[in-house]
Amino acid sequence: MKAVPKVKTDGLYLEDTLVDDTFTGVVPFNSHLGKAIPDFKSQTVDSNAQSEGESPNKTESNISGYIIGFPVTPGLFRPRFDFEAWTAYQTAISAAQDSFEEALAKWRGLSEEERGDLPILKSPPQPALWIEGLTQEEIEELTRPHPIEPNEVNRLGTEMVARELEAMELRQQNEAQGAQIVGLELRLLSLENS
Template sequence: MKAVPKVNTDGLYLEDTLVDDAFYGVVPFYAPLPELPPETDPEAADEPEEEVEEAEPEIAGYVVGVPVPQGLYLPQFDLAAWEAREEDVQTDPTGYWVEGLTPEEIEELTKPQPQEPNPVDLLGEELTAMKLQSIQQQSLIGSMGSELATTKLTTIEQQQTIASLGSELAAAKLEIIQMKGGMAQ
């Protein structure tokens, strides 16, 4: 047994089918005939039978005993050239196979398609984004801590200055009071 291609009535490849190893050539295969419903009418049994026309089977495609050459995207068997060939001429039978797609269709098929990101990659990207955000937040917290420390130091210095000025003011008032007291005597 060997696998050979089946083609539709236009010669376009459909699928492979198994045949005997000695098979060669092109043989039609037929579409299944519609089943006629059985007659169940009792009166019809008494009447003489009318001749039922047998439906002629319709060719659905061909089994081709010629191997398909490599490199065709949609193989198409040239049925007309096969029928017109001369039996005694020895030629390469794979020459009856042609490409069934246009160059534009082939280009579209072979164009690199964008890859769907895989879930692990997406999780990795999310984790990286979260780490970057965490680093930025830590940096912001660090700089805000430095600003807070600087502000506290400034506040402590200002409080010391205010306390110092308060002491000087109290000393000056005391001196003024003492001077007024010495004049009053």
């Protein structure tokens, strides 16, 4: 099992889904609209219709999106699968296959001496199938640094740091004044002793 992207019908990425390891390509998935619980009152009418080849619980199917067998290109803000590139790629593969089959048919129609080398199928290179789903303006808005508005916790934290700095400054002033007082007392004692 491997995870592959699911996209909306416009190609915008929805989520990943698990598929078999051999899964490739693009496959639609449907949403089923209709009755979830059979209507037993109309069952007799439906059973008559069933004998004519119709199913008793008719539901409508709508394509809801696609399962994509190619990983999302990293670095995209809002990945979008490029259905136009996929269609062009499928057309190019089909044209290459047709050209190969035509060359192979011509080659087989030649005699052994005239044949030469067996034709080779040359597949076109796969284009980038994932594109950015956001406009340049939307990307700039997302990546622009936004000023952080301080909340109550940040404001209180800032005030607490300011109070601690004031308290530290007052302690330093007290120590300096204490040292001056001790110096003055020592001078007084030395004057008294002399």
